[in-house]
Amino acid sequence: MADSAADMMAKVRAKRPLVHHITNYVTVNDCANVCICAGGSPVMTDEALDIPEMVALASAVVLNIGTLSERTLESMAVAGREANRNGVPVVLDPVGVGATSYRTAAARKLMETVEVSVIKGNGGEIGVLAGLGGKVRGVDSVSGSDDAGAAVSSLAERTGAVVAATGETDYVSDGKTLAILRNGSPMLEKVSGTGCMVSSVTGCYVGACGVSVPSVSAAVSVFNIASEKAVEGGKAFGPASFRTKLLDSLYGLSGEDVGESLKMETRRV
Amino acid sequence: MADSAADMMAKVRAKRPLVHHITNYVTVNDCANVCICAGGSPVMTDEALDIPEMVALASAVVLNIGTLSERTLESMAVAGREANRNGVPVVLDPVGVGATSYRTAAARKLMETVEVSVIKGNGGEIGVLAGLGGKVRGVDSVSGSDDAGAAVSSLAERTGAVVAATGETDYVSDGKTLAILRNGSPMLEKVSGTGCMVSSVTGCYVGACGVSVPSVSAAVSVFNIASEKAVEGGKAFGPASFRTKLLDSLYGLSGEDVGESLKMETRRV
Amino acid sequence: MADSAADMMAKVRAKRPLVHHITNYVTVNDCANVCICAGGSPVMTDEALDIPEMVALASAVVLNIGTLSERTLESMAVAGREANRNGVPVVLDPVGVGATSYRTAAARKLMETVEVSVIKGNGGEIGVLAGLGGKVRGVDSVSGSDDAGAAVSSLAERTGAVVAATGETDYVSDGKTLAILRNGSPMLEKVSGTGCMVSSVTGCYVGACGVSVPSVSAAVSVFNIASEKAVEGGKAFGPASFRTKLLDSLYGLSGEDVGESLKMETRRV
Numbered sequence: 001m002a003d004s005a006a007d008m009m010a011k012v013r014a015k016r017p018l019v020h021h022i023t024n025y026v027t028v029n030d031c032a033n034v035c036i037c038a039g040g041s042p043v044m045t046d047e048a049l050d051i052p053e054m055v056a057l058a059s060a061v062v063l064n065i066g067t068l069s070e071r072t073l074e075s076m077a078v079a080g081r082e083a084n085r086n087g088v089p090v091v092l093d094p095v096g097v098g099a100t101s102y103r104t105a106a107a108r109k110l111m112e113t114v115e116v117s118v119i120k121g122n123g124g125e126i127g128v129l130a131g132l133g134g135k136v137r138g139v140d141s142v143s144g145s146d147d148a149g150a151a152v153s154s155l156a157e158r159t160g161a162v163v164a165a166t167g168e169t170d171y172v173s174d175g176k177t178l179a180i181l182r183n184g185s186p187m188l189e190k191v192s193g194t195g196c197m198v199s200s201v202t203g204c205y206v207g208a209c210g211v212s213v214p215s216v217s218a219a220v221s222v223f224n225i226a227s228e229k230a231v232e233g234g235k236a237f238g239p240a241s242f243r244t245k246l247l248d249s250l251y252g253l254s255g256e257d258v259g260e261s262l263k264m265e266t267r268r269v
Numbered sequence: 270m271a272d273s274a275a276d277m278m279a280k281v282r283a284k285r286p287l288v289h290h291i292t293n294y295v296t297v298n299d300c301a302n303v304c305i306c307a308g309g310s311p312v313m314t315d316e317a318l319d320i321p322e323m324v325a326l327a328s329a330v331v332l333n334i335g336t337l338s339e340r341t342l343e344s345m346a347v348a349g350r351e352a353n354r355n356g357v358p359v360v361l362d363p364v365g366v367g368a369t370s371y372r373t374a375a376a377r378k379l380m381e382t383v384e385v386s387v388i389k390g391n392g393g394e395i396g397v398l399a400g401l402g403g404k405v406r407g408v409d410s411v412s413g414s415d416d417a418g419a420a421v422s423s424l425a426e427r428t429g430a431v432v433a434a435t436g437e438t439d440y441v442s443d444g445k446t447l448a449i450l451r452n453g454s455p456m457l458e459k460v461s462g463t464g465c466m467v468s469s470v471t472g473c474y475v476g477a478c479g480v481s482v483p484s485v486s487a488a489v490s491v492f493n494i495a496s497e498k499a500v501e502g503g504k505a506f507g508p509a510s511f512r513t514k515l516l517d518s519l520y521g522l523s524g525e526d527v528g529e530s531l532k533m534e535t536r537r538v
Numbered sequence: 539m540a541d542s543a544a545d546m547m548a549k550v551r552a553k554r555p556l557v558h559h560i561t562n563y564v565t566v567n568d569c570a571n572v573c574i575c576a577g578g579s580p581v582m583t584d585e586a587l588d589i590p591e592m593v594a595l596a597s598a599v600v601l602n603i604g605t606l607s608e609r610t611l612e613s614m615a616v617a618g619r620e621a622n623r624n625g626v627p628v629v630l631d632p633v634g635v636g637a638t639s640y641r642t643a644a645a646r647k648l649m650e651t652v653e654v655s656v657i658k659g660n661g662g663e664i665g666v667l668a669g670l671g672g673k674v675r676g677v678d679s680v681s682g683s684d685d686a687g688a689a690v691s692s693l694a695e696r697t698g699a700v701v702a703a704t705g706e707t708d709y710v711s712d713g714k715t716l717a718i719l720r721n722g723s724p725m726l727e728k729v730s731g732t733g734c735m736v737s738s739v740t741g742c743y744v745g746a747c748g749v750s751v752p753s754v755s756a757a758v759s760v761f762n763i764a765s766e767k768a769v770e771g772g773k774a775f776g777p778a779s780f781r782t783k784l785l786d787s788l789y790g791l792s793g794e795d796v797g798e799s800l801k802m803e804t805r806r807v
Contacts, residue, residue: 018676025294025563026301026313032412032564032730037777042730043634043676044564047607053638057675069316074488096312101321137326138312192301192311238517239306248776251728294563295570295582338585366583369591399559406595407556407581461570461580507786508575 005218005262006208010266013039017059017207019200022046022076024066027193030243031064034197037251038222046075055082059089059207062115062199065106066095066139073106080114089117089206092161093199094208097121098136099129111159117211119155119163119261120199123148126165141167149178153269162216166198170224172217173269179217182263183224187233190239191246194196198223201250217264225261226250274487274531275524277478281444282308286328286476288469291315291345293335293364296462298514300333303466307491307518309473311405324351328476331468332383334375335364335408342375349383357388361430362468367397367405368389380428386480388424388432389468390524392417395434399424410436418447422538431485435467439493441486442538448486451532452493454500459508467492470519486533494530495519540731543800544793545758546747550557551577555583555597555745557738560584560614562604562633568781569600572735575789576760578742584613589805593620597627597745601652603644604633604677611644616626627655627744630699631737635659636666649697655749657693657701658737661686664703669695679705687716691807700754704736708762709806710755717755720801721762723769728777729784736761739788763799764788 003011020046021028028044035042045054055061061083063076083090092114094107103105109127110116119129123144127134130151135142145151148171156163157175164172170181188194198220205219230245282378288304290297290313297313304311314323324330330352332345352359361383363376376398379385388398392413396403399420406410414420417440425432426444433441439450457463467489474488499514541549541567557573559566560580583592593599599621601614621628632645634666645667648654659669661682665672668689673680674784683689686709694701695713702710708719726732736758743757768783 020676024313026297026311028564029567029730031297033777033781036728036730041676041678042564043637044562044605045634045638046605047640049608050606050640053491053640054676067313067315068319070318085544099312099326100314100319101320102316102319113278131667138289138310138323140310192298192305238514238520239302240513240516240520243302243316244778244782245776247778251776251778293582295566295580298567336582336584337588339587365583368581368595369588370581371585371588371591407558407579407592409579459574461567461574507783507789508571509782509785509789512571513782 002214005221006258008205008215008218009258012204012208015208016041017204018043018057019062019203019207020054020058021061021062022072022079023062023064023196026066027196030193031196031200033247035200035204037247038201038204046072048075048078051079052082053074055079055088056086060091060203061088062091062203063110064095064196064199065103066092066196067108076110077113079112084115088208089211090114091118091120091199091203091206092116093196094121094125094129096136097125098134099138100218113137116159116161116204118206118216120202121162121165122195123165123167124154126163127151151163153178161269162198162211162213164216164220166195166220170220172213174213176211176269178267179213180265181217181221183228183261185227187231187242188227191243221262222253222258223250225258226253228261271483274490275527276509277474277484277487278491278527279524281337281473282476284477285298287312287326288329288331288476289323289327290331291341291348292331292333292465295335296465299361299462300465300469302516304469304473306516307470307473312393315341317344317347319349320344320348324348325355327357329358329360329472331360332379333362333364333465333468334372335465337375345379346382349379353384358476358480359383359410360389360468360472361385362386362465363390363394363398363404365408366394367403368407385430386427387471387475387485388430388433389471391464392434392436395424396420422447430481431482432495433485433489435489439489443482445538447536447538448482449534450486450490452490452497452530454496456500456511457496460512473533490531490533491522491527492519494527495522497530509530540752543706543759544796546648546743546753546756547760547796548793550742550746553746554579556581556595556744557598557600557741557745558592558596559600560610560617561600561602561703561734564604565734566730568733569738571785573647573738573742575785576739576742586611586613586616589613589617589733590620593626594615594624597610598629598741599626600629600741601648602631602633602734602737603641604734606644613760614648615651618648622653627749628652629656629737629741629744630654631734632659632663632667634674634677635663636672637676654699656740656744656754657699658740660733661703661705664690664693664701674707691716700749700751702754702758704733704758709757710751712751714807715751716805716807717751719755719759721759721799723765725769725780729781757800759800760796761788763792763796
């Protein structure tokens with residue numbers, strides 16, 4: 001029988017995977033801390049000369065184009081190719097794809113030059129990449145595909161990656177199976193970078209448990225269950241205290257919390 | 270009758286203006302989160318190739334030279350000119366002007382090549398730019414002009430921008446009217462980047478309500494009233510918990526809170 | 539009689555030293571805020587053209603290679619040489635040395651071209667630089683030298699710097715005296731960048747009190763005592779709330795707190 005989300009959470013905490021990030025400078029500190037709270041060990045370096053050895057040590061690489069530049073885009077390509085050579089899974093977060101043609105082209109270029117293991121975006125970004133609708137304003141999803149399940153499945157089938165589209169409901173697919181996840185809190189939209197944080201947690205889970213619909217789904221669900229715990233009993237009264245409690249909750253989550261709270265269904269595509 | 274500060278707060282929350290930032294990497298996360306808590310939607314990108322399309326989507330552009338480099342200075346010029354072409358207001362935060370000649374020259378160059386809508390600095394920075402005294406150490410104001418009202422008015426008249434000088438008392442002017450604002454908390458000086466946060470909030474207000482002494486004053490006052498709520502009843506006992514409560518308070522502020530707490534007077538220059 | 543740690547804390551708060559950082563973009567905001575909470579005034583600039591004047595104003599310079607690049611490495615060399623010319627102490631935090639050869643070479647190059655006043659690393663990093671064992675994974679210490687005291691003393695003797703190795707027990711030496719420090723909390727490992735924060739606090743202390751084993755030890759101990767206060771009575775239940783309380787505690791620490799809690803012994807090497 002496959003590992004449950006709670007089993008995978010235990011595995012991440014036991015293995016403490018090293019997750020190499022090339023990510024944006026807006027939310028990078030939250031990515032580092034969410035990685036620790038999820039059970040991983042974060043490292044960030046974007047200097048091309050430093051990347052190959054660091055990637056070789058890593059259990060996963062997270063590429064997030066939130067504040068990409070010509071320099072870091074090249075660094076991401078170096079990190080991705082090096083990860084591919086070493087059999088290290090690559091998580092791509094195509095932040096703001098669809099908002100500008102530069103971002104769309106950058107994400108497409110990365111997907112051509114690097115074998116990406118997981119693509120994790122919001123509904124709008126995944127819709128744009130799937131070519132099935134989707135609208136992005138700045139770095140926020142305005143609307144996803146009419147059929148978000150079809151968008152993740154189709155993009156997964158075309159790219160060979162596990163694809164996750166986050167939103168009120170989250171969808172994860174490898175082109176064959178589709179997981180539909182219903183945990184989370186509306187407060188997640190009130191904090192900058194919660195999408196980036198999901199990508200970092202995903203790096204921890206695929207680094208420790210391998211790349212699969214269950215491992216990516218576990219990452220998304222564990223993070224979302226932490227967000228539910230953070231607002232339980234009205235504990236968080238605003239976005240900043242919510243962020244603090246979100247990280248604390250993720251760190252303190254028990255296997256029972258996950259087992260009891262998980263709202264996931266899986267379908268054949 | 271003109272909109273009150275509370276009316277403008279409601280307008281910002283209803284319109285959710287997209288505020289494009291090119292800002293420093295020290296306080297950028299707080300800028301993103303304060304923008305959300307004020308009611309806006311932040312986006313940060315400093316790659317020249319990505320800027321034109323992003324600026325065209327934006328309701329305001331915030332240029333903050335806190336950690337400027339030759340590369341980002343050029344990006345700021347691109348963003349500013351593109352904003353001018355699109356009729357998007359530009360807020361300039363001349364961080365550290367007067368501390369080094371590089372910063373002073375950079376701010377002056379931006380003011381020559383870009384039509385700046387709002388200049389928001391601390392008393393020392395505005396004094397330096399106005400040429401009426403003002404001393405800056407690192408990025409902190411040591412002393413402003415002897416007459417801060419004269420400094421903002423004079424700089425506003427010369428540049429055509431609305432100018433705001435923040436401090437224990439805040440001054441905002443367009444060269445004809447001078448607003449004197451007396452909200453705030455001494456704790457604001459104990460957190461890095463509260464000045465940068467005011468610039469981000471100002472971006473939200475001018476993006477949603479237009480550029481005027483009332484809209485810039487509303488931004489400064491709403492932020493400062495949130496700082497008063499954050500320490501009410503001794504709730505915050507240190508700088509880090511104060512920051513959390515500041516963001517929470519800004520998010521939760523009601524129109525009544527603003528109406529009851531506002532300490533503003535307006536004079537003809 | 540030499541100043542006590544509590545005396546030095548009072549001196550830092552009275553002098554408010556300007557601490558110039560060239561540091562990583564992951565934990566830079568925490569470095570700025572910890573610097574304020576310790577009593578200093580932070581400034582961050584990494585543009586070579588801006589550095590000489592800013593360094594001339596500073597009481598200390600902190601060079602942290604956490605996310606170094608070819609560009610910022612050159613900026614660090616400029617800042618370090620300028621600091622040397624101005625008699626401003628330089629604190630080097632060799633983040634991740636030993637994890638990749640690029641980082642090891644970068645730290646060695648800085649130590650050759652700049653007269654470094656303090657080297658502050660984790661046990662693994664100091665072990666690597668001392669050539670006495672030490673293993674680093676990403677940016678975390680896996681293991682230090684078998685004899686951490688010998689590692690700091692030997693590196694201090696060879697370089698002329700005061701050397702600090704942090705961990706469960708902290709060691710500080712100038713090659714003649716060795717201080718062994720036993721304050722701290724296991725929660726410090728659960729927050730990204732607590733090592734970077736110690737370097738920033740060290741910048742404040744050497745900037746205000748001069749470079750010596752007692753001043754560096756005071757910086758490390760005051761920070762660690764703040765971490766003990768942060769968890770007193772079970773106040774912090776997770777990493778994010780711990781970070782908030784750590785900064786608040788550092789800000790609020792009294793001389794009595796330091797005097798009563800300090801666990802330090804000093805030996806001749």
